[in-house]
Amino acid sequence: MTNIKSNKSALVVLILGLSTIVFPLYLTIVIAFKQPSEMTNSIDGILSLPKVWSLDNFREAMEITNFWHSLGNSLLITLLTVGLSILLHSLMGYALGRNKAHSKFYSFVYLFIVSGMFVPFAILMMPLAKQTAEMGLANWFGVVLLYMVFYMPMNVLLYSGYLVNIPMALEEAAKVDGASTWRTYWKIIFPIMRPMHATVAVLTALAVWNDVMTPLVIMAGSDQNTLPLAQLNFQSQFGTNYNLAFASYLLSLIPILIFYIICQKQILNGVVNGAVK
Template sequence: MQEEKRTKKILMIILGCFLGLVWISPFYLMLTNSFKTKQELFNDTLGLPKTFHFDNYVNSAKDLNIVNTFLNSLMITVISVLIIIVFSSLAGYAIQRTKSKWSKVFYLTFVAAMLIPFQSVMIPLIAVFGRMNMLNRPGLIFMYLGFGASMSVFLYNGAMKGIPQVLDEAAIIDGASRWQIFSKVVFPMLQPTTVTVALLNVMWIWNDYLLPSLVINRPGSQTIPLTMFDFFGQFTKQWHLAMAGLTIAIIPVIVFYFLMQKQIIAGVSEGAVK
């Protein structure tokens, strides 16, 4: 029996290592080839670079107009995530603390909205926003709120079930308003969930291509995914520059994720289990 468990454990370790290698292989190819010359890349794609050519990154940054593009992505991502956090936490608080049939209806509506694929509403959504002259960055941020609120409300609502309502009643006795109860008592206790909501939406919005391509596909206002698409179209034969550009594009969100991965796991568990 013990020997069988040991065999299963070894097999699981081998499987885990294999899956880890499969997952990391694209990043390995991208990173190593970003330091090679064009000729070296085609001659030895899998090997390590003989000489590290950092000028690939300099040239890619210039061609990507990295400062302007990075600021566009940063502005849209930060504003969108902040708005999603504020509105979703308020909605989750109102739904969880209001004991009525309508609160259940609203909650189920948010949950059901998670199942609706963007492609099914893409054309009518763009048509409506086009008539309202909102095919711009504010319109894009508003769309991100609509698509990001469902999952965020679900996580906040689940996390708030673990916060005793007695705390609300005690704050009311002390003379606190409903807004003070939420902002000073409830919301600070939702920090793991807030970090999770922020990180999941940051990774989604930062890497999103389809929605910005329909809304803000104009020179000077493009995000990193849009610029990378044009970059690949322009440098399809210069893969060493393309790999360097991809590395530049994904570094911020990867660093952000690895710094906060513990909070993601804690927040998802708190929001989904309780």
Template sequence: MTTLQAPVRPQEPTSVETRGGRRGRRTRERTNWPLTVALALASLTVLAPLYVTVSMAFKTSAQSVDGNAFSLPSPINFQSFADAWKLTRFPVSFGLSVAVAAITVTLTLLLSSLASYAIVRHWSHRFFRWSFFYLLGAMFLPFPVVALTQIKLTALTGLDNPVGVGILHAMFQLSFSVLLYSAYLRSIPIELEESARIDGASTTQIFRRIILPLLSPMNATVGIFAFLASWNDFMVPSLITANPSLQTLPVVQNIFQSQFGTNYNVAFASYLMAMAPTIVVYLIAQRWVISGITQGAVKS
């Protein structure tokens, strides 16, 4: 009498063997050396100027003109920061730059989000569709082309001051911001709004309670771009602001350049102090910036 035996199943690899196999596959993956070298070289274009800025800021006047910008400061000098603080009236000019940037970011977020929402949700109407193309066309219009007109208009309306500079910064950021918002809004399902309208919500309530919270990543992205553009701008405030005592930090820093030379160590110290807020703001909001750029780029 024969006994039935269960078929022998092939022995599955243990967890150790599985992990070992995966680890082996990982180790066999080849490094993309051309891409790695290209990224390393690209990073040098940012790290090298940053190193020169930090190094020059801590040098003395004699060390800053020795002809070697990459040499280390010896000894380390902090007097350059004190001189830059006094010469640029740093608290005043810094406060004016913050005020202009705040006006720019606030107006950019408000106007761009509202305009983009109207354009995307009424794309079938010719007026809104051509308004979008009109705003995109403004991206190719540089400020020097309309500089004289803007100077005349701001003088006539009494906006030849930091408030006018902030408004102009927001207007020139409007085209790019609408482009980003429009791409992001198209990825938001319209069914969310339709269900809210069935419940009796108005357009204002839908935008404020549904759309605006969903725009948080893009708000951070647009806000960072608007802040950086306003903070680093030299041409607009230098041409628009009539009162020299109300100039922003980038314009005030021009005092270090004279007819016969530049006070390099003090100039770089002021550049480093002005650059610190932008680095801090970007490091805090970089994950929202990356999320806002990538999300909405691929249609789901």
């Protein structure tokens, strides 16, 4: 009897709590659809539903922020980083994971890279801004290279941790058949690590997609934008037209919302796996 009661109160708490999540989203949607003339200073002027559901704000915001261009850049950077992370970080995780137990060199390299996790971006930011400019990498490609380095500690840790569960016997059997280490890796080990690829993909994609600081510091000089960067620039130029601004915010949230609705299960699993391991 007490059990049923406590569950009911849990449900009430959860529904109330949910309003703190729904309300900001509701706010974003209604303001994004309204015209400035509908926005009065009273609370119902702000929160009431728009009189007409018109897409004009979105059309204008898209034009001002060059939405498709920023979206393209964000997609390019995210997909490339995720793809390269899965290929290169898994290889590195493999090389280090298989050798760190019996080789001083590999265990040193492993510690060296994993301890990169403690290096805050703040200390790298200024030298990197200079360095990428000197190397002609102050663009989206430079940002991808940096992400490959920033997420390497975490991903190498995840991959080499996962490798512990994969028996050496599999590789030895392939070796007996005459396959090279390189071939064995791609034919046997890489496919087996699939669950970890999913985790790495989710963690890296979320982090890269929403990151502001790296593109801000590295790409600021170029006329290229990512979606978050476009919001930042938009805010400093047109921040007072809230309807337009909110249309722009909503536009920038839609891709990740769609991704979340489609892959919710994988995302939740990925995030938990990444954190717990």
